[in-house]
Amino acid sequence: MNRTITQEETEQLFQFCRRHYVYHYDVQIELVDHLASSIEEQWKQNPELSFDEGLKNAFKKFGIYGFSKIKKQKERELKRKYNRLLWKYLVKFYRWPKVITTFVSTLGLFLLFQVIEKSIWIIGSFMLLLFIGVILYHFLIFKKAKLEAIPGKSFLLVDQYSRVTQTYSVIAQLPNISFQTFNILGLKSIENIWILLGLSFFMVALTVFLYGQFFYVPQKIKEHFLEQFAEFAL
Structure with missing residues (x-):
């Protein structure tokens, strides 16, 4: 069975977005969805990968100005x-x-x-x-x-x-x-x-x-x- 993002981890993703200066909730939802999908995709390849490591890898895909560009x-x-x-x-x-x-x-x-x-x-x-x-x-x-x-x-x-x-x-x-x-x-x-x-x-x-x-x-x-x-x- 594939590992999926939990409710607690979802809240951590919202907090992560806020820490990176994304304050609009409707934009946060979209970003959280992107991040969660990316992390779950990584877990399919490597189920032992930690949530924090998966998040770090997912965030790298956005680049330095990734979040601001999406906003x-x-x-x-x-x-x-x-x-x-x-x-x-x-x-x-x-x-x-x-x-x-x-x-x-x-x-x-x-x-x-x-x-x-x-x-x-x-x-x-x-x-x-x-x-x-x-x-x-x-x-x-x-x-x-x-x-x-x-x-x-x-x-x-x-x-x-x-x-x-x-x-x-x-x-x-x-x-x-x-x-x-x-x-x-x-x-x-x-x-x-x-x-x-x-x-x-x-x-x-x-x-x-x-x-x-x-x-x-x-x-x-x-x-x-x-x-x-x-x-x-x-």
């Missing part, structure tokens, strides 16, 4: 995964039947540009509304619905959830950027219909993107976390 790889995988989810969400608004809502919104905004002479006020008001919306979202929604793990446990998924706040600083600058651009160009209004149509398309697309970034993606991350680590959620 970065995991971060990239998560980022790509949720970027793909966001992209799929955005594309839905330009496919039937949601494209009707997107088209009507874009057309309505374009007609508004035709009615109001000073385009700067429409663009500035839109950016200001986005800024106010982000502030309200942060204090009234995000903080209350925040994903948190029990004390003593760190998760890469939780960090990914919290990263939506990184968009705040960009949104906060949009009203200022808009007015500065108009001032530099010496414009108060835009008369070219193609530019106005492009602006209308961009403003609607930006709204859809931000809704997906602040509501859809965080909800998906939360669902995935609860599916995998429900016992660690607060």
